[in-house]
Amino acid sequence: MKAWLSGLFLMISITLMAQPAPDWWADLHGYIRQHGNMYSLYKYTQGYFGPNALPMPEISDARIPERHSFELSADAFWGDGDRTSNMAFHGEYIISDRASFSAWGTMLEQAQVTREVRDKRVSMAEDGRSFEMVGSIYFTTRIAIWQEKTYIPDIIANITMKTSSEKSQRMSRYFDTPGYYFMMESGKNLWQSSSAFMRQFRVVGNLGFLSYQMKNKYQNDAPIYAFKLKADFEKFSVEGLFGGYEGWLKDGDQHRVFRAKAMYHLPNMDCSLQYQYGVKDAAPHRLQAALRYYIGE
Numbered sequence: 001m002k003a004w005l006s007g008l009f010l011m012i013s014i015t016l017m018a019q020p021a022p023d024w025w026a027d028l029h030g031y032i033r034q035h036g037n038m039y040s041l042y043k044y045t046q047g048y049f050g051p052n053a054l055p056m057p058e059i060s061d062a063r064i065p066e067r068h069s070f071e072l073s074a075d076a077f078w079g080d081g082d083r084t085s086n087m088a089f090h091g092e093y094i095i096s097d098r099a100s101f102s103a104w105g106t107m108l109e110q111a112q113v114t115r116e117v118r119d120k121r122v123s124m125a126e127d128g129r130s131f132e133m134v135g136s137i138y139f140t141t142r143i144a145i146w147q148e149k150t151y152i153p154d155i156i157a158n159i160t161m162k163t164s165s166e167k168s169q170r171m172s173r174y175f176d177t178p179g180y181y182f183m184m185e186s187g188k189n190l191w192q193s194s195s196a197f198m199r200q201f202r203v204v205g206n207l208g209f210l211s212y213q214m215k216n217k218y219q220n221d222a223p224i225y226a227f228k229l230k231a232d233f234e235k236f237s238v239e240g241l242f243g244g245y246e247g248w249l250k251d252g253d254q255h256r257v258f259r260a261k262a263m264y265h266l267p268n269m270d271c272s273l274q275y276q277y278g279v280k281d282a283a284p285h286r287l288q289a290a291l292r293y294y295i296g297e
Contacts, residue, residue, distance in 0.1 A: 025124050037215075041122045042169055044214035047252025047281040048121050050173035051077045051084055052106045052135050054162075054212065055282075056243050056257050058090070059226045062154045062187025062204045064100050064144050068093050071292035079284030081114035086135075090292075098144040106135030111173065121172035130171040137163045142185075153188035162212060169215070179212025181224055200232040210245050222247040237263045244279070255281045268294050 021038045031038055046054050070091045077084040090104035109132040118128050140160040148154045162179040169176050183206050191201040206226040213219050226243030239261045247253025256279040263272040276286035
């Protein structure tokens with residue numbers, strides 16, 4: 001038994017060890033195996049990795065929802081030599097009317113990049129193809145500080161931790177390092193009526209701070225921001241958003257996006273379709289279809 005356990009431990013250890021750089025990659029990038037760390041050639045910014053590496057998060061309405069929810073979504077990214085499709089999830093548990101906890105991230109991702117993009121990102125995917133089972137996972141705690149009144153907006157503190165769930169960045173898809181962001185969410189209804197065609201018009205603003213570890217002694221720190229307008233009707237909603245973050249490297253980390261989203265509301269489910277345009281350091285186009293199921297009364 002001891003010999004069997006020792007053998008199993010050895011096999012696991014060998015499997016988890018970093019794989020050597022392939023010969024074609026070392027020749028292409030002038031990597032000398034006897035010198036330095038091969039991962040020092042990678043740039044840990046959104047512009048040099050896949051679109052799900054460190055995206056602008058989805059922005060809420062700056063309110064704590066009344067019910068628990070679970071969402072499944074499918075995304076397609078295209079443009080600039082990268083075609084990516086993925087499945088993602090988002091689950092939110094309501095602790096009280098003033099706090100919630102959620103987890104979200106990418107479950108499956110398939111990508112195909114051109115040779116030019118592969119070489120720019122220093123990817124080791126020789127044919128440009130990659131398949132990832134689990135991307136980075138995020139955990140978010142939201143706490144309501146003030147609730148909306150006549151002249152006071154909703155204000156929520158958002159604390160999010162990014163895990164280092166990826167084993168390696170060899171394919172230039174995800175950062176295998178931890179990070180976090182802290183945002184203050186603020187939202188106010190500018191119009192509200194239970195009988196008019198447009199039931200509610202809401203403005204939302206987010207401002208905060210993003211930080212993540214790079215593959216060296218440095219970390220990237222960036223202001224993160226978002227501005228959203230949302231109109232609610234009896235059975236559907238539409239919203240538009242501009243947001244992003246501004247890293248200090250100024251090389252692939254000036255991530256900015258526009259989003260337009262339409263949602264159809266059912267008694268216990270929301271169906272949504274969202275288009276995203278990458279303004280800078282983001283995939284030029286993204287289309288997302290999602291189903292969110294609400295749990296409880």
